[in-house]
Amino acid sequence: MTKKTIKDDHPSSFVGLIDVISGRKNVDPELHRRLESVRQLLVAPKTHEGPFLTVLVRTQGRRLEPLKDALLCLAGQTVQDFEVILLEHNATKDAAREVRAIVDRLEPEFGSRVRILEVKGGTRSKPLNAGVHEARGRYIAIYDDDDLVFADWIEQFRDTAGTDGDRLARAVVANQVVVPEIWPQGQSGFRTASWPNSEYPKTFDLLQHMLVNYSPFMSWAFPRALFFTYGMRFDENLTVAEDWDVILRGSLLLGVDDVPALTAIYRRWVGGESSYTSHDTESWRASEQAVIDRIDEHVIMMPVGSFNAMRRMVLYNTALDNYRFIFNGTSLRRPLNWAWDAVRPGFRVAVKVRNRIRRLRAR
Amino acid sequence: MVEARSLAVQSVLYRNSAEDIERATRALTNSVRWARADRLISDWTLQLGDCSPSAVFTETSLAPLRAVVEAEGGTLGYTVFGANLGSAAGHNALAPLSSTQLLLILNPDAQVAPDAITALARAVVGDVGIAESRQVPLEHPKYFEANTGTTSWASTACAMTVREGFDKVGGFDSATFFLYCDDVDYSWQLRLHGYRVVFEPAAAVFHDKRLTITGDWPAGDAEIYYSAEAAILLAHKYSRPDIVRSLVARYTKDGSAAALKATAEYRKRKAAGTLPTPVDRAHKVAEFVKDNYAVHRF
Numbered sequence: 001m002t003k004k005t006i007k008d009d010h011p012s013s014f015v016g017l018i019d020v021i022s023g024r025k026n027v028d029p030e031l032h033r034r035l036e037s038v039r040q041l042l043v044a045p046k047t048h049e050g051p052f053l054t055v056l057v058r059t060q061g062r063r064l065e066p067l068k069d070a071l072l073c074l075a076g077q078t079v080q081d082f083e084v085i086l087l088e089h090n091a092t093k094d095a096a097r098e099v100r101a102i103v104d105r106l107e108p109e110f111g112s113r114v115r116i117l118e119v120k121g122g123t124r125s126k127p128l129n130a131g132v133h134e135a136r137g138r139y140i141a142i143y144d145d146d147d148l149v150f151a152d153w154i155e156q157f158r159d160t161a162g163t164d165g166d167r168l169a170r171a172v173v174a175n176q177v178v179v180p181e182i183w184p185q186g187q188s189g190f191r192t193a194s195w196p197n198s199e200y201p202k203t204f205d206l207l208q209h210m211l212v213n214y215s216p217f218m219s220w221a222f223p224r225a226l227f228f229t230y231g232m233r234f235d236e237n238l239t240v241a242e243d244w245d246v247i248l249r250g251s252l253l254l255g256v257d258d259v260p261a262l263t264a265i266y267r268r269w270v271g272g273e274s275s276y277t278s279h280d281t282e283s284w285r286a287s288e289q290a291v292i293d294r295i296d297e298h299v300i301m302m303p304v305g306s307f308n309a310m311r312r313m314v315l316y317n318t319a320l321d322n323y324r325f326i327f328n329g330t331s332l333r334r335p336l337n338w339a340w341d342a343v344r345p346g347f348r349v350a351v352k353v354r355n356r357i358r359r360l361r362a363r
Numbered sequence: 364m365v366e367a368r369s370l371a372v373q374s375v376l377y378r379n380s381a382e383d384i385e386r387a388t389r390a391l392t393n394s395v396r397w398a399r400a401d402r403l404i405s406d407w408t409l410q411l412g413d414c415s416p417s418a419v420f421t422e423t424s425l426a427p428l429r430a431v432v433e434a435e436g437g438t439l440g441y442t443v444f445g446a447n448l449g450s451a452a453g454h455n456a457l458a459p460l461s462s463t464q465l466l467l468i469l470n471p472d473a474q475v476a477p478d479a480i481t482a483l484a485r486a487v488v489g490d491v492g493i494a495e496s497r498q499v500p501l502e503h504p505k506y507f508e509a510n511t512g513t514t515s516w517a518s519t520a521c522a523m524t525v526r527e528g529f530d531k532v533g534g535f536d537s538a539t540f541f542l543y544c545d546d547v548d549y550s551w552q553l554r555l556h557g558y559r560v561v562f563e564p565a566a567a568v569f570h571d572k573r574l575t576i577t578g579d580w581p582a583g584d585a586e587i588y589y590s591a592e593a594a595i596l597l598a599h600k601y602s603r604p605d606i607v608r609s610l611v612a613r614y615t616k617d618g619s620a621a622a623l624k625a626t627a628e629y630r631k632r633k634a635a636g637t638l639p640t641p642v643d644r645a646h647k648v649a650e651f652v653k654d655n656y657a658v659h660r661f
Contacts, residue, residue, distance in 0.1 A: 065564075068478070069476075069499050069500075072474070072476045072499055072567055072569045073499060073500055073569060075474055075569065076474050076499075076569035076571060078571075102477075105393075105477035107389050107393040148500035149500065150500055150571075150572075150573050150574075151571040151573065152573065174574070174578050181509055182509070183512075183564045183565050184486070184509075184510060184511055184512040184561070184563065184565075185482060185486070187565050189564050189565065191509070191564075191660070192502045192504075192660070193660060193661060194661045195661050196501070196574060196578050197578055198576065202576055202577075260576065261573075262573075262575065262576045262577075
């Protein structure tokens with residue numbers, strides 16, 4: 001692998017905060033010196049001998065044809081400066097054998113960059129942490145075995161993040177409906193049933209993402225520093241939402257650069273198994289709440305522009321509060337309350353349906 | 364049990380990068396290796412036809428490519444056409460350079476999956492005249508029957524066809540089609556000769572197609588023009604004067620340079636008497652569904 005020098009042209013949010021404090025005219029010289037020392041530690045040029053990207057592909061060996069597609073998409077990348085770690089999680093013996101047969105058949109040069117890492121037990125986070133531990137890339141991207149990436153997936157990450165940044169890079173992903181189907185030669189395949197729908201926000205908005213995850217895993221390239229400098233890991237206590245957790249904590253700590261391109265397709269299975277169908281609503285709710293609670297336990301940094309955005313939210317909320325008196329009962333407001341009582345059950349159902357649709361879209 | 368057959372893989376180059384062709388060739392050779400191991404392919408050759416203004420390869424730069432092909436028991440042919448023949452005429456020119464039982468029509472930069480050649484060779488049996496690969500990451504939306512794969516037409520981004528059928532229909536109609544619809548026409552010609560056209564989803568091929576950030580298809584100028592022109596010519600050839608009239612009217616109303624140029628080209632050929640003789644008068648094979656040539660799934 002080529003050695004590249006890590007420079008200081010994509011400072012993270014954390015480094016940005018240090019710059020704000022140490023840049024003040026009247027800052028204590030000793031604090032300034034120590035902050036600069038920390039800054040140097042974080043941004044000082046260092047050599048990295050690994051590839052630009054490590055791609056972690058999770059598989060249980062249950063969807064072999066989609067896994068072949070996922071690997072084919074990687075073989076077709078315009079930038080080949082990457083390695084692949086196939087995270088074989090809780091695969092049965094037969095499934096593991098099938099996965100090995102698929103890897104053995106890869107074109108030799110590409111196949112030489114694909115490693116299988118067997119992981120037993122634990123939640124969906126366990127193989128990810130095992131993969132991170134083994135990753136040699138300057139960035140780490142995660143890609144499930146049933147998803148697709150376009151030829152410029154890695155090229156766009158590289159062009160946006162550079163080879164040296166410490167910020168997360170986020171591209172746009174489309175959703176596409178697939179239906180399980182047996183193929184003419186007997187393989188357990190699928191039928192693609194929709195055009196890729198680019199329904200997620202085109203640029204990253206941290207405040208929006210605090211409500212729900214609008215960015216599937218393949219949207220992201222995580223800088224190595226997130227895991228090896230700042231010590232972050234996937235939360236193995238979470239049964240689901242492990243992606244949302246690291247996306248939120250990572251973006252709060254380091255910041256995000258937008259990749260101005262649609263570079264991947266998330267396959268939404270209809271009539272098949274997915275993380276949504278494999279875990280019940282309670283599991284999702286508990287995991288999401290755990291993500292929120294942990295972030296809420298700590299001080300957080302918000303990106304530039306957040307103060308105005310949050311002011312607008314508070315303003316809007318305050319305005320709503322000012323009109324809530326209409327629904328608080330006195331005899332004068334009683335007719336309104338009666339009307340509200342009449343429509344409230346329907347309103348609640350509508351809100352639940354809307355929220356469910358949002359969650360489905362988000363996963 | 365399908366017996367081993369000989370295969371010629373044909374690609375028509377136009378301003379491709381040598382690196383892309385080398386990568387595609389490595390993927391192809393790997394796929395052939397497994398098809399040969401499965402005793403589906405015997406002798407094989409890769410025939411590259413170069414339509415670029417200046418040749419993509421020299422004899423020296425071709426050497427590594429030749430080594431890759433020969434290491435897997437194949438032979439490599441590289442023909443510099445010296446002119447942009449278009450894909451249809453290019454493939455017609457390449458076909459006589461081999462005498463194999465099967466032909467794989469392949470986009471030069473498309474990368475076949477390891478088991479693609481195996482799956483295609485298994486699909487091209489009996490009355491099947493051509494089998495189309497499933498393109499990744501953007502799959503063609505044509506409808507196909509679940510159990511048989513039977514479909515209206517096969518895209519030749521990556522499709523395997525029987526030489527016997529190719530010869531029977533006279534190859535691609537290069538006199539009529541330059542860039543688009545030559546594969547639709549070829550498929551329908553095969554069907555008129557009693558062959559079946561199938562889509563084989565197990566044969567995947569990576570074709571570098573991309574979408575805009577809003578998920579739209581970014582059609583280029585050449586695609587807009589040549590597909591508009593081909594649409595009129597295909598409707599004419601398959602005895603649908605009603606569609607020809609409708610397209611001409613729509614293009615005239617559209618008024619864009621590409622639409623007007625396509626209409627002018629059709630009128631020019633009509634006046635010169637160089638339009639193809641209409642076939643399929645009973646409308647047995649041709650399907651015109653909205654602006655498509657098959658029912659689409661989406």
